[in-house]
Amino acid sequence: MPNRRRSWADLGPRLLSAAVLVALTASTLYIGGVVFAVVVGAIFALAYREWETMVTRAPLTPGGWVLIGFVALSGVVYPYLGPWGTTAVIAVAAVIAITMRGEAALWRVFGLVIYGAIIIAALAMRGDTIAGVWAGVYLGTVVWMTDSAAFFAGRQIGGEKLAPDISPSKTWSGAAGGLALGTGAGLVVWVLVTDSPWWIGLLLAATISVLGQLGDLSESAVKRHFRIKDSGDLIPGHGGLMDRLDSLTFGILLVLLVGALHAGFGSVAEGLLYW
Incomplete structure (x- = not known):
């Protein structure tokens, strides 16, 4: 059996890339406003660029670049037009994607x-x-600690594969380690930033951690469908932006759902944190 303790050649690039990403996320999250909206739009436009090349199995076309531009624009318009403005921009992009036809049309719209x-x-x-900053810190802590613990526990402990037909490298030990550290770290942040009942923070952190791992597996399933290993090579040690953001997908949608149901769409962070 190969020694998993030797498989650390990519650790340095992973740590450096993670430090840069955390610094960028934390600073723009704190600034908020138009700056945060522009950065969010740009990041997910780059992620959609990877999606576009993946689902078309071809280099980017002028139509693909137009769709990437619309994704970026959908973030920029949010501070001025709110969610309906973003929805309208994405709807226009979806119509354009449909008119482009081809086998990738529905995958484009889905992305x-x-x-x-x-x-x-x-x-x-x-x-x-300021509640939005703390909500972001809470979410980011759970997601990134889950990812980190799953990575280290999976490599160091190994064992039974979690979903070998989808992602052969993932193990049950990694999933358990990710759940434990992600939930624990999230609970620490919850206790420090809010006086809401601890068990709510624990439950939310555990759910976000599980959803993060499901998001990772979901992206792996899509990549396997298109027969690619990494979505890109933009981030050293991590692959593409899709590979870095997949764990965030379901968790942030849960945050929106819980926060909006509890305190209204205009107070998502408060609805998440204060009970």
């Missing part, structure tokens, strides 16, 4: 809808109050 929903969720969560 546009997913990224549009994530952009709306991220910007609604941030809002314009």
Whole structure:
């Protein structure tokens, strides 16, 4: 049996890339407003660029670049036109994608809808109050600690494969380690930033952690369908932006759902944190 302790050649690039991503996310999250909206739009436009090349199995076309531009624009318009403005931009992009036809049309539309929903969720969560910062810190801590613990536990402990037909490298030990650290770290943040009942923070953190791993597996399933290993090579040690953001997808949509149901769409962060 190969020694898993030797498989650390990519650790340095992973740590450096993670540090840069955390610094960028934290600073723009704190600034908020138009700056955060522009960065969110740009990040998910780059992620959609990877999606576009994946589902078309071809280099980018002028039509593909137009769709990427619309994804970026959908973030930029949010501070001025709100979620309906973002929805309208994504809807126009979806119509354009359909008119482009071909086998990739429905996959294009699916990607546009997913990224549009994530952009709306991220910007609604941030809002314009300090609660949006803490909600982002809570979500980011759970997701990234889950990812990190799953990576280290999976490599160090190994064992039974979690979903070998979807992602051969993932193990049950990694999933358990990710759940444990992600939930624990999220609970620490919850206790520090809010006086809401601890068990709510624990439940939400555990759910976000599980959803993060499901998001990772979902992206792996899509990549396997298109027979690619990494969505791109933009981030050293991690692959593409899709590979880095997949764990965020379902978690941030849960944050939007819980926060909006509890306190209204205009107070998503408060609805998530304060009970």
